[in-house]
Amino acid sequence: MSFLKWSEKFSVGSNLLDTDHKRLFDLVQKLYTVSQDLDNQKQIVSVLVDLIDHTRAHFLHEETLMRRTAYPSFIHHKIEHDRLINQIEAFRKNLAAGQVGMAQERLAFLQTWLCEHISKIDKPLGRWLTKNNLQDDPI
Ligand SMILES: [Fe+2]
Ligand SMILES: [Fe+2]
Numbered sequence: 001m002s003f004l005k006w007s008e009k010f011s012v013g014s015n016l017l018d019t020d021h022k023r024l025f026d027l028v029q030k031l032y033t034v035s036q037d038l039d040n041q042k043q044i045v046s047v048l049v050d051l052i053d054h055t056r057a058h059f060l061h062e063e064t065l066m067r068r069t070a071y072p073s074f075i076h077h078k079i080e081h082d083r084l085i086n087q088i089e090a091f092r093k094n095l096a097a098g099q100v101g102m103a104q105e106r107l108a109f110l111q112t113w114l115c116e117h118i119s120k121i122d123k124p125l126g127r128w129l130t131k132n133n134l135q136d137d138p139i
Helices: 015-035 038-068 074-096 104-131
Strands: none
Touching: 015 038, 015 104, 038 074, 038 104, 074 104
16 A cells, blocks of 8 residues: 655755655555564664654755755755654664564655655755756766
């Protein structure tokens, strides 16, 4: 079942950031799929760890671009990133402490966070990068 699927409406105008976002969407979708069977505990943990790794790498990517261009909303944007990292690290710690599976509301939280963050916070960054002609600059 489709839980989270990237589409053009989530494009921020940068191929590099869109590619990162598509990967994050795919990982949340995968986490949803493996979470449907609680016997998949090992896979659930492994997909969540993958999601954390890719999220960290992606945030670093955006934050490097923001620093390089002296982005005016950098602090606000970084606080949002740090909040999500704290939240998903807490999910991982709960699983490590013996919690079985990912609760539905946690999956819904990830789904909502990603869609809203991209639409409200990353899109203005994409416009700023385009204005500075850095939208497809490799890091
Ligand atoms: Fe992003
Ligand atoms: Fe972001």
